[in-house]
Amino acid sequence: MEVRPLGLHGVLELLPRKFGDDRGFFSETYNAERMAEAGITLQFVQDNHSLSAARGVLRGLHFQLPPRAQDKLVRVVKGSILDVVVDIRKSSPTFRKWISLEIAAKKWNQILIPKGFAHGFVTLEENTEIVYKVTDFYSPEHDRSLRFDDPSIGIEWPFESAAMQLSDKDRNAPHLDGVDLFP
Numbered sequence: 001m002e003v004r005p006l007g008l009h010g011v012l013e014l015l016p017r018k019f020g021d022d023r024g025f026f027s028e029t030y031n032a033e034r035m036a037e038a039g040i041t042l043q044f045v046q047d048n049h050s051l052s053a054a055r056g057v058l059r060g061l062h063f064q065l066p067p068r069a070q071d072k073l074v075r076v077v078k079g080s081i082l083d084v085v086v087d088i089r090k091s092s093p094t095f096r097k098w099i100s101l102e103i104a105a106k107k108w109n110q111i112l113i114p115k116g117f118a119h120g121f122v123t124l125e126e127n128t129e130i131v132y133k134v135t136d137f138y139s140p141e142h143d144r145s146l147r148f149d150d151p152s153i154g155i156e157w158p159f160e161s162a163a164m165q166l167s168d169k170d171r172n173a174p175h176l177d178g179v180d181l182f183p
């Protein structure tokens with residue numbers, strides 16, 4: 001498995017091996033030993049799967065607060081997304097900084113997002129499906145949303161705001177200065 005550091009410390013792009021033949025392909029999409037060899041010893045407890053029917057569906061920015069914060073390992077099994085990660089740790093030298101990465105079934109890449117980061121994505125194709133592992137269970141009481149177009153973060157999305165489809169929760173999420181964050 002290839003591991004590529006991205007522009008925020010601890011956020012990694014992972015590329016598992018894919019064995020193709022005339023039947024199709026086989027890939028170990030998660031292997032704890034391969035992860036440990038890369039210094040990643042997270043214990044995932046829940047798998048999630050979402051389908052977004054349209055191109056331009058934006059989900060996020062979401063995170064769970066401590067003590068129920070989640071590390072996430074995200075991949076796309078159909079279609080493609082522009083994945084966005086924001087550092088929301090007030091004491092971090094990269095607080096408010098964001099990075100984006102295209103994750104696509106065709107690229108077979110994944111992104112590892114540690115606790116302390118808000119996560120969101122916008123779909124680049126219709127009928128995009130993402131599957132992801134998390135290191136703590138869903139806790140509505142600790143689930144938080146952050147405004148995707150907060151000017152104090154300045155995320156450059158590939159579509160105009162009005163052209164993207166969001167849940168009411170996400171469309172009306174608070175800005176950074178109105179959300180409980182990580183210390």
Ligand SMILES: Cc1cn([C@H]2C[C@H](O)[C@@H](COP(=O)(O)OP(=O)(O)O[C@H]3O[C@H](C)C(=O)[C@H](O)[C@H]3O)O2)c(=O)[nH]c1=O
Pocket residue numbers: 048050059060062063119120121137138167
């Ligand atoms: C996250 C989650 C949600 N749900 C229920 C709660 C709602 O009734 C329904 C849809 O939830 P939500 O609108 O928060 O789903 P997304 O907008 O896809 O949110 C996710 O997408 C962003 C990008 C993330 O990084 C998070 O993992 C997650 O927040 O599923 C559950 O039952 N378990 C869960 O773990």
